Amino acid sequence: MTTKPVEIYILSGFLGSGKTTLLTQLLAWEKERGRQVAVLMNEIGNISVDSRLLPPDTPLKELLNGCICCTIQAQLSHQLLSLCQQHTPDAIYIEATGAAHPIEVLDACITPLMAKQIKTCKIVTTLDLPRWRDRDRLSVRVRRLMEEQVRFTDFLIINKASDVAESERERLIADLVHINSTAPQIVTDFARFDLPLLYDAVGTHTSFYRTETHQPAHAAEHLRVRAFSYTWDKPIDRNMFEAWLRTTPDTLYRAKGYLRFHDQPQQTMLFQYAYGMPMFTEEPFPYPSTVVFIGEDLPEAELKAQLAKL
Numbered sequence: 001m002t003t004k005p006v007e008i009y010i011l012s013g014f015l016g017s018g019k020t021t022l023l024t025q026l027l028a029w030e031k032e033r034g035r036q037v038a039v040l041m042n043e044i045g046n047i048s049v050d051s052r053l054l055p056p057d058t059p060l061k062e063l064l065n066g067c068i069c070c071t072i073q074a075q076l077s078h079q080l081l082s083l084c085q086q087h088t089p090d091a092i093y094i095e096a097t098g099a100a101h102p103i104e105v106l107d108a109c110i111t112p113l114m115a116k117q118i119k120t121c122k123i124v125t126t127l128d129l130p131r132w133r134d135r136d137r138l139s140v141r142v143r144r145l146m147e148e149q150v151r152f153t154d155f156l157i158i159n160k161a162s163d164v165a166e167s168e169r170e171r172l173i174a175d176l177v178h179i180n181s182t183a184p185q186i187v188t189d190f191a192r193f194d195l196p197l198l199y200d201a202v203g204t205h206t207s208f209y210r211t212e213t214h215q216p217a218h219a220a221e222h223l224r225v226r227a228f229s230y231t232w233d234k235p236i237d238r239n240m241f242e243a244w245l246r247t248t249p250d251t252l253y254r255a256k257g258y259l260r261f262h263d264q265p266q267q268t269m270l271f272q273y274a275y276g277m278p279m280f281t282e283e284p285f286p287y288p289s290t291v292v293f294i295g296e297d298l299p300e301a302e303l304k305a306q307l308a309k310l
């Protein structure tokens with residue numbers, strides 16, 4: 001069965017850098033201009049918080065519990081094909097895991113099965129500027145992955161810019177240009193910018209990735225990035241939870257999920273944690289209290305024992 005040629009956008013960028021924040025805006029823009037789009041979400045953990053943040057009418061497939069750039073590569077093109085056949089979208093947005101190497105995801109998309117269906121396949125990377133500033137504190141493997149995500153992109157969104165002093169920004173951006181001098185760059189907060197710029201820029205940009213070599217840096221094989229989830233069967237103390245977060249290892253890169261606290265036991269809270277910053281927002285749907293923790297070499301048993309005491 002043949003379907004209309006589809007544009008594929010791979011949203012790349014380290015854990016918590018702003019991919020979902022960008023995606024929700026792109027979907028709103030696509031709706032405004034009347035295009036049919038679909039989303040493929042990949043999560044290292046076993047629950048997908050991000051997909052619940054998308055408009056409910058978006059055709060969506062989820063690949064959980066692994067990274068499409070390494071352990072579940074083969075499933076990707078089947079899912080893409082099935083989205084094309086079921087929904088004939090103009091574009092598919094793939095939100096890769098924050099630990100994915102963009103070229104590996106690109107390779108996983110362009111298979112013999114999918115090749116004929118693809119009109120264009122572009123990589124868009126969000127970069128967490130404060131994390132980039134402090135990258136010397138990261139493991140060599142994570143640092144290298146972040147550099148590769150900058151190197152192999154068609155469009156770079158330098159995000160969380162206001163969280164870095166203005167005096168430091170110029171130097172940091174110069175480092176980025178040194179790594180990738182061809183991709184257009186946008187410096188912003190909450191991935192906000194004039195979205196048509198992205199489509200204009202990637203549309204004319206010459207893709208380079210086919211000819212360059214890259215350093216493989218897969219989540220499971222080299223990075224040792226792992227996820228575990230924890231579920232509470234009753235509300236917990238908010239202050240104790242926040243105090244506990246402050247004691248967690250620097251290699252806890254990301255956490256997200258749903259919680260209920262003693263002071264408002266009926267209210268489910270959406271919890272997001274990226275680069276030391278917790279955020280809580282009221283969630284209308286009463287999801288179970290489960291949080292996914294993502295990091296490198298995390299002492300899972302020890303952390304779970306601490307969570308059980310909250």
Ligand SMILES: Nc1nc2c(ncn2[C@@H]2O[C@H](COP(=O)(O)OP(=O)(O)OP(=O)(O)O)[C@@H](O)[C@H]2O)c(=O)[nH]1
Binds near residue numbers: 017020021050163190
């Ligand atoms: N301070 C600040 N926070 C931001 C900005 N952009 C996004 N965030 C917050 O950072 C957190 C992570 O953002 P997401 O968009 O979920 O990041 P992500 O890359 O999709 O995360 P993963 O899918 O887990 O890798 C959320 O709490 C966002 O609200 C920004 O520019 N500044």
